[in-house]
Amino acid sequence: MQPVLLANRHGLALNWGVFHGTIRAMMLRWASNTIQLVRGPIYPLLALITYRIIYDISGQTTIDQSHVMGFLVTGILATQAWQATVWGAGSALQNEMWSGTIGSVLMAPGSSTAVILGHTFGNFLMSAPSLLIAFIAGQLFGATYDFSHPLAIVVALATVYLSCVCVGLCFSGLFILSRNANAFANFLQEPIHLLGGFFISRTLFPDWIQRISDIIPLAHAVEALRKTVLEGAPLSGISRDLLAAAITSSIFAVIGAWSLARLDRAVRRTGTLDLL
Amino acid sequence: MESSQSLPKPLAPTLRIIGATAITAARNKIMGMGPLFYVMVWSSLPLFLLMSVMLIYRDDTELRNYALVGGAGVSLLFSMLYGAGEILDSERQRGTLGNLFVSPGPRYAWLAGFQIFNLLEAAFSGMVALVTGSLLFGIQLDVNPLSLLVSLLLFIASLWGFSMIAGAIGVAIRNANQLSNLLFSPILMVAGAMYPVDRMPEWLRIPARCLPFSYGMDALVASVTTGASLASLGHDFLPLAGFAIVLPVLGIAAFNRLERMSKRTGSLELMS
Numbered sequence: 405m406q407p408v409l410l411a412n413r414h415g416l417a418l419n420w421g422v423f424h425g426t427i428r429a430m431m432l433r434w435a436s437n438t439i440q441l442v443r444g445p446i447y448p449l450l451a452l453i454t455y456r457i458i459y460d461i462s463g464q465t466t467i468d469q470s471h472v473m474g475f476l477v478t479g480i481l482a483t484q485a486w487q488a489t490v491w492g493a494g495s496a497l498q499n500e501m502w503s504g505t506i507g508s509v510l511m512a513p514g515s516s517t518a519v520i521l522g523h524t525f526g527n528f529l530m531s532a533p534s535l536l537i538a539f540i541a542g543q544l545f546g547a548t549y550d551f552s553h554p555l556a557i558v559v560a561l562a563t564v565y566l567s568c569v570c571v572g573l574c575f576s577g578l579f580i581l582s583r584n585a586n587a588f589a590n591f592l593q594e595p596i597h598l599l600g601g602f603f604i605s606r607t608l609f610p611d612w613i614q615r616i617s618d619i620i621p622l623a624h625a626v627e628a629l630r631k632t633v634l635e636g637a638p639l640s641g642i643s644r645d646l647l648a649a650a651i652t653s654s655i656f657a658v659i660g661a662w663s664l665a666r667l668d669r670a671v672r673r674t675g676t677l678d679l680l
Numbered sequence: 681m682e683s684s685q686s687l688p689k690p691l692a693p694t695l696r697i698i699g700a701t702a703i704t705a706a707r708n709k710i711m712g713m714g715p716l717f718y719v720m721v722w723s724s725l726p727l728f729l730l731m732s733v734m735l736i737y738r739d740d741t742e743l744r745n746y747a748l749v750g751g752a753g754v755s756l757l758f759s760m761l762y763g764a765g766e767i768l769d770s771e772r773q774r775g776t777l778g779n780l781f782v783s784p785g786p787r788y789a790w791l792a793g794f795q796i797f798n799l800l801e802a803a804f805s806g807m808v809a810l811v812t813g814s815l816l817f818g819i820q821l822d823v824n825p826l827s828l829l830v831s832l833l834l835f836i837a838s839l840w841g842f843s844m845i846a847g848a849i850g851v852a853i854r855n856a857n858q859l860s861n862l863l864f865s866p867i868l869m870v871a872g873a874m875y876p877v878d879r880m881p882e883w884l885r886i887p888a889r890c891l892p893f894s895y896g897m898d899a900l901v902a903s904v905t906t907g908a909s910l911a912s913l914g915h916d917f918l919p920l921a922g923f924a925i926v927l928p929v930l931g932i933a934a935f936n937r938l939e940r941m942s943k944r945t946g947s948l949e950l951m952s
Contacts, residue, residue, distance in 0.1 A: 437855070437858065439853070439855055439858040439859060439861070439862050440858060442862065443858070443861060443862045446862075446865070446866075447865055450865040450866055450868075450869055451865065453869065454865075454868065454869045454874070457869075457875060457880065457881065457884070458733060458736055458737075458874055458875060459736065460881075461743065461875045461879050462736055462737050462739070462740060462743060463740075464736070588717075588721070590721050590724065590725070591717075591720050591721040591724045592724075593724070593725070594724050594725050594727075594728030594729055594732075595724060595728050597728070597732070598728050598731060598732050603732060604732055604735050604736060608735045608738065609735075
């Protein structure tokens with residue numbers, strides 16, 4: 405009873421503690437896994453090189469008037485943001501399930517959203533070295549960046565990450581209920597890479613794929629980021645993309661918040677969450 | 681237990697172990713996820729990766745044909761590499777990996793059972809990638825069935841051996857799935873699944889030629905898209921046959937070593 409009272413009186417502080425504690429636990433777990441430590445920075449670099457080879461072989465040096473490497477580096481940034489959100493939350497929840505602790509995590513007085521956001525932001529922090537390496541590699545291989553509008557870049561970057569959080573939030577309920585969060589994250593990865601236009605210009609899509617792609621907030625956020633980082637567009641030049649990202653993100657976020665609230669009630673009622 | 685290991689094993693019980701393990705693995709995976717969810721997960725990567733590459737190669741028919749079959753090859757790589765790791769990790773997490781290792785049956789029999797299921801899985805997702813790619817991009821195939829069969833047999837034997845080695849190392853370091861994650865990207869880069877080896881940059885051809893993947897991919901693509909004969913694929917088959925012999929032997933040796941190590945240290949089911 406006491407923890408519930410505590411949650412009511414100091415909900416924000418409690419959830420901040422849960423959020424902070426989740427990030428710390430993730431960091432410690434990550435630091436103890438040598439393979440993850442090695443793989444983290446290598447993966448985006450290899451993806452960057454692989455796509456560069458594919459474009460070189462096909463004879464394309466520019467995509468949407470931008471240098472291939474610049475286009476790909478921003479795509480890598482988007483993949484890292486996406487992985488941090490969906491993979492981070494998905495794998496983390498699955499691990500809790502395997503460890504038999506998912507029930508405790510969700511039954512605890514802190515909000516499950518704080519736990520999921522903790523996993524998400526922990527993953528953002530852990531992806532920082534990968535992004536730095538991809539950025540440097542991009543520059544070494546010919547990417548040119550335009551930092552003339554730093555505010556627009558910061559806003560676009562924040563939009564990419566927020567879009568990921570909203571999409572991740574939307575799917576997190578399904579992750580838990582499906583009891584296959586890892587597999588579900590696996591399933592989502594490549595479609596999102598394609599539909600988000602991470603490595604391919606969305607202008608190449610057939611109409612029907614284009615329409616599906618328009619629903620994904622990340623696609624608009626990544627386009628905004630590319631316009632400002634690669635073409636030097638000011639905030640006004642990316643406002644349409646930001647608006648589209650904001651609208652679609654809001655829809656995903658509302659669905660996510662609704663489904664998580666329902667999930668909280670459902671798992672407390674049925675008590676079947678730890679079943680494998 | 682040791683004495684039973686040294687006795688010659690009759691074939692029938694070994695085949696029964698292989699069959700039972702394959703069925704168990706299939707049931708666990710398909711029913712665990714649910715059939716619909718299972719199909720979605722295992723066809724997603726090859727299908728969408730293929731679509732991405734095909735869109736990039738939209739103006740080059742030769743590369744598109746290559747990428748189409750390469751996409752099916754990615755399924756094979758993905759299933760063989762991840763399948764073993766994922767299953768072994770699951771067994772460890774359930775606390776049943778130790779039981780498997782101390783059971784009197786040969787290790788490579790139950791691992792082969794897991795891998796047979798992985799192969800069927802790969803065949804399914806490869807077919808999905810191939811058929812969908814052909815329909816979406818209107819590609820005509822010219823298949824030489826004999827060359828395709830030999831290519832598949834040699835390639836699968838090589839991949840099986842490789843996955844045995846990777847699986848043994850993965851179990852030894854208690855993180856088979858993470859090891860597969862670590863290996864998949866560099867393998868994909870040098871495998872020639874998305875571009876032919878002879879169009880790779882020079883620095884990449886050297887590791888590509890030292891591994892079985894590019895020979896297997898090359899042979900698969902040629903036998904499916906250009907109807908290449910057995911004789912014309914000799915330059916791929918010869919090295920691939922070498923890998924198909926050496927890698928399974930090394931894989932079995934790796935698992936035997938792992939078994940001895942795990943019995944000595946008793947650390948097989950530790951989680952970290």
